[in-house]
Amino acid sequence: MTTLTIQDVSRQSGLSEPTLRYYEDVGLLGPIARDERSGHRRYAEGDLDAAQVLACLRAMGVGIEDMRTYQANRRRGREAAREQRDILLRHAERVEEQIATLRVHLDYLRVKAALWDARDQADAVAEAQAHAELESVLPRLEETFR
Incomplete structure (x- = not known):
C-alpha cells in the first residue's frame, strides 16, 4: 500500500500542512496512520481524496461544521444523499x-x-x-x- 507524507498531501490537495494537522485534530481527516519509527503521518490514498474534497469545500467557503457533516455523509453513502444535496444547495x-x-x-x-x-x-x-x-x-x- 502506497503511503504519502504530509508534504505530498499538502502539495496535491492545496491545503497547508498546519491545515491538514488541524483538520485531523478536529476530526475532519483521519485518524491518519503514523510511521512506527518516526511518528510522522502517513496518508493513504483515501486520506488524500478526503483532503481534496475538504480543499474544494473550503475554497467555496463551507464552514467546519458543514464540512464535518459532509464528510460523515460521504461515509454514509446513498442514505445521506438528500442531506448532501441540501448542504451543497x-x-x-x-x-x-x-x-x-x-x-x-x-x-x-x-x-x-x-x-x-x-x-x-x-x-x-x-x-x-x-x-x-x-x-x-x-x-x-x-x-x-x-
Missing part, C-alpha cells in the same frame, strides 16, 4: 448572493472609471452620462452594505 445559494453583490461592485467600479475617464478627456457629455449611470448604480450598491 445552501452554499450554492450563498455563492449566488456573493456573485450578485460582486456584479454590483463591478458596475460601480466601471461607472466610476468612466466618470474619471470623461473628466480626463474633458468630455462633458460623457461625464453627464456617467453621472446618470452612477445614479442608477448607487441604490443597488447601498443594498450590498446592508
Whole structure:
C-alpha cells in the first residue's frame, strides 16, 4: 500500500500542512496512520481524496461544521444523499448572493472609471452620462452594505 507524507498531501490537495494537522485534530481527516519509527503521518490514498474534497469545500467557503457533516455523509453513502444535496444547495445559494453583490461592485467600479475617464478627456457629455449611470448604480450598491 502506497503511503504519502504530509508534504505530498499538502502539495496535491492545496491545503497547508498546519491545515491538514488541524483538520485531523478536529476530526475532519483521519485518524491518519503514523510511521512506527518516526511518528510522522502517513496518508493513504483515501486520506488524500478526503483532503481534496475538504480543499474544494473550503475554497467555496463551507464552514467546519458543514464540512464535518459532509464528510460523515460521504461515509454514509446513498442514505445521506438528500442531506448532501441540501448542504451543497445552501452554499450554492450563498455563492449566488456573493456573485450578485460582486456584479454590483463591478458596475460601480466601471461607472466610476468612466466618470474619471470623461473628466480626463474633458468630455462633458460623457461625464453627464456617467453621472446618470452612477445614479442608477448607487441604490443597488447601498443594498450590498446592508
